Structures are given as C-alpha cells and as structure tokens.
Amino acid sequence: MIQVNNLHKRYGKFPAVRGIDLTVQQGEIFGLIGPDGAGKTTTFQILAGVLEASEGQVEVLGRSPRHARLNIGYLTQQFSLYLDLSINENIRYSAGLREVSRQHLAERRDRYLKLMNLDRFGDRLAGQLSGGMKQKLALCCALVAEPDVLLLDEPTTGVDPVSRREFWDILAKLASQGVTIVVATPYLDEAERCNRIALMYDGKIQQTGTLKQLRANLGLHRLEVRAQRLAEVETALLQAIQRKKEHDQEHQKTSSLVDIQTFGDRLDVLVHEHNAGTAAVQQILQNQRLTVEAIEPVEATLENVFVTCLRQQGADPPFISLPRSKPQYSTRRAADTAIQTQHLFKTFGHFRAVDDVTLQVHYGEIYGLLGANGAGKTTTIKMLCGLLEASGGQISLAGQTQDLRSPDLRRRMGYMSQKFTLYDDLSVLQNLEFYCGVYGVPRSERRRKIDWVLEICGLVGQEDTITGRLPGGWKQRIAFGASVMHEPEILFLDEPTSGVDPLARRQFWRLIEDFARRGTAVLVTTHYLEEAEHCHQMGFMVAGTVVAEGSPSQIKAAQPGKLMEIVTNQTQLTADLLKTQLDPWRVSIFGDRLHVVLDQPDRQVPEIQAYLQHYRFEDGSPLILQSLRSVPFSLEDAFIGIVQRAQEKSL
C-alpha cells in the first residue's frame, strides 16, 4: 500500500530525512518511533502529500501521495480540528472537503461517532472536548471519507492512558477491517501494539521488524530486581557495569549486565541471558552485603530495544548534575513536609474541578499525581503555585500557609507548566537569561547555570537558535532547565515529559531524581504510567478527587483480582469475543497478546478457557489458545482499573 524508496528531504541545507526505504502492507499497523527531530513528522508530511520530497520515490496506493490524497486520512500532531466548530460541523466540513455524499455522511458519522463513544456530544464544540476526545474526533473526521490509508502523527501525545487505550483499540479494529495505518508515538508501550515497528533516528530508519524480531535482534533480556535499599543497589550494579566495560575494552568479552534503570520501587537490569544475569546480580549484591527481595526474569520491552539502539548511535543525552550554589537541605529537613493540602476545593461555576484533595509531600520525595485528562491535576498544581485561588481548604508550602505569592517563597519554588513557557520568538539563550532574571539567579552564577541547561539539552553552540524552531521535546527540556536554574526547594512539574522521546525522558527522570536526592520536594503529573514508577508516592485522581494513594508497589498490590495474559492466533477476534463476555475495559490488546482483568479468577479463568476453546469459526476451525497465564499488574492496568471502578461507583 505504501512504498518508499530512498526518500530524502532537505530544508535549505539541513537534511531532515536522509534516505528512507519502507513498505507497508494492507491492514497493517506500522509504527514509526524515534527521538525528537528524527524526521518522523517530515516523513508523514511527505506521505500525506503536503510536502514535496527532495529526492526519492514515494508511492501511496500505487500513486504519488498528492494524487492519492482523497484516500488518505492524516492526523497531525497539533489537533487537526476547528476548535470553534461543533463535532458535527467538523465532520461535515471534512466530509465536504473529501466529496463524501450526503447519505454516506450521515451513515458514517453515526457509525464512527458511536465507535468513538462520542455520539452523545454531537453539538459540543471541539474546543470543549478533552484531549482524548479531540483526537478521537480528529480520527472520526479522517475516517468519514473511508480512507484506505491512515497516517497518524503522534495522535496520542498528551492523551491520558484510558483514552489512549480506547484509541488503540479502535485502531486495531480498523486495521482488522483492512485499513492500513502508519502511526508515530512517543509511548513505547503502545507502540508494542503495532504489527511492525520502524526505529528512526537522525533521518534514517535504523531497524524494522515485528516486536519479536526486534527483541531477537536485541539479544538481551530484562530482570526486574526488587530490593530494600534501592539506591545503593543501583550504585553497586552501575559500578559493576562500569568495571565490566573497562574490562571488555581490553578483552572484547561481553559482559552479562548491560544496562540498569530505576523505576520507583524496582530496578530493571538488562542482561544477555536470564540465568547467568540473575546469578551475576546476586553475586554483585552479595559482595556488597545488600539483600535482594526478588529477581524476576521478564521479556525485554520495546523501550529497551529503542534505548539500546540509540545508545549505539551515541544519542544519549548526558546526565549532569546542576551546578549548585545553595547549601544542600536534604539532611536538614528530610522529614519535614514541603507541600501539604487539606480538603482543597476548586469550583468553576457549578463544576467541581478539585474536590476535597488532601495530600502531603516531604522534602526529597517525588509525588506523582496521575489521572485522565480533566481529572483536576493541573488545577491542583495551579492552586499550589498560587496561580489560582482555592475555593476552600488549606495549603501549606515550605511551612507557610499565608501569603503564598510572596516573592521570597516564590524564589524557593519552581514551576514548569504543561504548555511551553518559553518565548518562541526569542533565542534559547535569551529565554534562559530572561528566566535567570525572573527567578533572581545571582549574576555571577548565570553563565554556569545557562551552560548547564545547554549541555543537558545538547544545544551547546546552538544557543542562538530561535526557540520556536526547535522540536517540542527539546523545548520541554529547555523549559525544565529554565524552571530549576534557581535550585528550588519545591518543584512543580505539570506533564514535563509530554512529547519527549524515551532517551530524553530517562534523562529527565535522572535529573528529577537527582533533585529529590538533594532534598527538593517534587510534585509531578504525567501521562506515561511506565515512568510514574519513578515516583515514591502517587495519587490517582478521578473527577477531582484522589481515589487511590501509595507507592507504585502498594497501588499494584491493592488491585483486586488478577491480570491474565492471553495469547491466541487471532488476537483482535479474541478481544472482540471477550469484550462481549466481560466489561470492555477489562480487555485490552498489547501487540500480539491480550491483557484481561478478572475479579474472581478462580471461577472466571476456567470459564474463559472453555469459552475460547469451544469457539469455532464459520469454517469450523477452532481458535487456538496458545497461552493463558497470570502476570503482575502493570501500573497502567492498575490505573485503568482504578479509574473505571471509580467511575462505575459514581454512576
């Protein structure tokens, strides 16, 4: 359906795409992943026929993209909707542009709105929809012309996990109906649901294959290590890897440990082989007299593949600790409460955006506030920063309950908002200098701090670039740098990693953890549940209230029932079948397998087994159940379970 040969694109002298070859078959979900500035968006624009290629052949449906435009649906990174038009008006306009007849329009509109669960909101303005609903509507607009090819450029960026999962379920359904889908996403867990994945970096495709093939190419396995004193365990293992590396360079021998990543209450260790790796880890930790609670071998994730591949390309952004001028406060007040709210309320008219929120964050703690779009996270943060007046309840920041807007207190706080806080028409340097001034960084320190930001962003020597021209992920990193240059004691981060690539996200979290270790209290919101595992404490918000709180392990452990993983030869069909038997939210597709949440596994597992084994296709052939086993809850499964149960209760 899509055939690309040796595609090049240059902007002036700057090469954005440097020779891409790819082929996409009908009915395939093809994932395009890569860091910011890898050339993904350019590729999409060329495929959609809105940008001219500099060189190379591109064929979509056997024609040039420009001539195939009527059969292509294209969703852009920005919401491709008219926010001041209603849902129906948006759809009618898209249909008009693509010459859809009136009868078809009515029928398809009803069908797709129903599919997206938007059929009740026909007259609502697009601007009043949540991020997830907007993207579903945009998809609806693209689908109304029944395109054969869908090009989706990061459609789920900034969309909450529940909506994202729904979105991907819809994609899976469309693909099973024969629609060809090319999709880019910064969320690697959802990219695992693609049939094939291409890894893009620096204008080129580095690897292409199914998840299985990519894993096989990687040749590495993952161990989840749980231990009490995690920080020390990490240091011990990192030192071991470092030693092995030096050793390797002399002997050309492969080490058994490759990479380590901290996730809140566990470590992920990449090893060449399960058993040897486990033994190695145990050996190292025994030497250091550290106790291990559990080591569990699991399969490598797409993120492991991605990160390893990019490391080989030398794209790892450096981790450098912020040069400090203030004394560390970790020892002084580790036990003190930095942020505290009691029965916090906020109402907008009749709408309760935040309803009775009580939370507490200590110095040196990372607190994650999670929830769907519109759950009240941003409103809470804004009230804590003093940007919004609370309608009721108490806030205490750094021990102060009064005068939260005082200049002195504000100098001790850092805030990075969801939307970029940088001036697009200033250069990077001018932006940073401006923020130095605003936060009162002493003149003598400025140069050092600014250099640090440039270094962590990999922008040394490019400080005169106009900020507006940088990709979103880069802007996020600069904005983060700008908000912490004054070494705040309390840091508020509102979706700091939205739209940032995995490698940069790891760097973000290392920086955040570094701040926490030095005693900064961090309150962070995120849509990436995999990275929420970095938090020490987290609160799940649904409709303005915190419905669950605890460490990632506590939250997962508190989940009722069991999570089952099912593998069959017909993933999509099995999902559809199970959704008729169970609540739809309990069933979700992950690449070639299904995750099913069961509240009474003892009774339900045999039922499902029997049901699937007795299913017959029209031609009488059976559905083959390849495996059915219990897996530990991921934070995402927990999140969806919590949100759905909370919503069921409120209905």
Added chain:
Amino acid sequence: MRIWSQCIKELAQFRRDRLTVALAFILPLLTLFIFGGAIRLESKDIPIAVQDFDNSPLSRSYIERLYSTNQLQPSIWDGLGTAQTAIDRGFAKAAVIIPPDFSRRIKSEQPITVQVLVDGTDVNNARVIRNSIQATTRFFLKTEGLADQPLINVHSRIWFNPGREETLYIVPGTCAVILWIYPSLLAAIAMVREKEQGTIVQVYASSLSAVELILGKGLAYLIIGLGIASVVILISILIFGLRFAGDPTPLLVGTPIFVGSATLFGLLIGTRVPNVTTAVQAVATTGFLTALLLSGFIYPLSNIPFPLSLISNIIPTRYFIPIIRDAFVRGTGWLGVWFGLIMLAFLSLLLFNAARRNLSRMQLPD
C-alpha cells in the same frame, strides 16, 4: 460542492466567534459615526473681529451679512487695541477691517479694498475663512444691487451653503472606506488563522484546490461583507438622511463586486503573512491608508501628485467612491459610472489571481 462546504464552515466559525461578529458590525458603525458625524471639513462659528472705521448704515449691513452665515460669529473682543491684537490673543480667527470711505466709494462705484486678516496657523481653516468672507462680500454686493458680478465661484458656494451637502460628501465615502477595510481584515484573519493553528495542513491533505479554497472563503466573507454593507448603508439613510439620487442599480451591482475585491485583498494578504498580528498590520497600513488618502475620499484625486497618482489607479476604493457618491448625490446612473464598475471587476480578477498563485502548490513551505 467543496466551495460551498468551505463557505458553510467559514460562516459557522464566524458565527461562533462572538468577538469577531461584534467587531465586524460594531467597528464599522463606529467608523461611520466618527467620520460621518464628528469629522467636518467645513468650520462653523469661527470668531471674527470687525473693525468698522466707516460706521455707516451700509457698513453695518455688510457686517450683519458676514455674521448671518453660521460660519462666522462676532468674537468676544472688547474693541480695545487693533484688530490684529484680537487675533494675536486668540479671540478671533480672522479680522475684517472696513476703511473709513467704505460706503462713499461703493456708492460712487469705485473699487474698495476691505482688509481681511486670517489666522494662518490652521491652513485648512484659513482657506475656508478666506473663501467664506470673499463669497459673503460678493453676495453682499449682489444683494445691494451695487455691483453686477456674474462670475460667482461655484466652488466657494459649498462653503457658503453648509450643512446637508457636507454629509452628502462625507458619508458615502465613509461607507466605501468601511466596506474596503473590514471585509478585508476579516478575510485576512480567517486565512491566516488556519495557518497559525495548523489546520491548513488538513486542507492541504485533502485535494481541495487553491481556487476552491479562495472561492469558498471568499464567498463566506462576501456574504458577511454584504451584511456589513446593508447595515452601514441603512444607518446612513436613517441617521444621516442619505437618499438615492437616481437609479440605485449601479450601486446594487457595484457593492458586491467591491466587497468581493476587498475580501480577495484580505485573502491575498492572508496567504502572504505568517500570523494574525502581521495580517492586521498589513491590512491596516496598506488598506486603510490607501483607502483614506489615495482614493479621493478626502483629497481630490486631481490633487494627488504624480507617482502616487499611479498607485491610486489600482485602488478599488477609488472606483467605488464615485459609484456610491453618484447613487446618493449626483444620480446620473449607469452613464456616469460604468467605467468604475469595469475597473472594479478587473482589479478583483487581478487580486484573485495573485492569491491563487500564492497558494498554487497547496503544500507546506520548505
């Protein structure tokens, strides 16, 4: 019909945006009232000082005649010092000095010089005052039957008979300027907003052609512009007392063409500039200034110096002002305005073509 669906969408967006709707209808009315009501090229109640050395019945009736127009009125000058001091101190804008032998020489039909001193600080005003006094003098001589002067300057008559004719001159021109500025401003914003919000990519990704896009958007803003036109002209008729002087069909035909050219001008600007701020500035400077200064609205076309006069030839407002003035003032109908209509149609085509060429690729710029 993709043009139609484009048009419907534009109208729906326009209707949704309360602020734009308010701007589209309130600002033009404000402009109309400012230009039509507040700005007067004539002057009224100018204080003048009169020094009568003759003090005869004839000279007194001359003075009365001067004051009987509503343009001039006696200053509060106390009569001390010379007439010049009255001007110097700002009591009077002009002084009329009647010589001692005024009535004697007029009766013997000898020429007489009445000295008039005019405050020249305000050049425009000075000219008005001079004309006015000259005209009054001529009128005075004529009514007295003393001097038979057939050559009465028609031009100065306007100043001599102020009031309604001033409105007739200003208001139709104001309508033309309003109908040029606001539709083009709205159209430019509509075009550039799509670029700013990134929705233009969706348009590019569909196979909508440049012509369809321009016609669709153009049609929507033509309809809105005609809405503005009917409101503005209706208000002019109701409040400023304008009446059709003759056949209104040239105006009915000319208005859509003119508003269309304004819309196309706005769209052209919209295709060229990157954001709303620039679009507003571009339309305001190029559109407003040319429509105001080079269109014959305030300064007669014949007064525009050479290189600028060439520019005025490609300004649509220049052709529409005679059409609308003809409809409300002269009333000559088709015969007087057919050329302007053709020029308007021609310029619209030119603007359309320029906008189309800017968009011809319907692709993102490199």
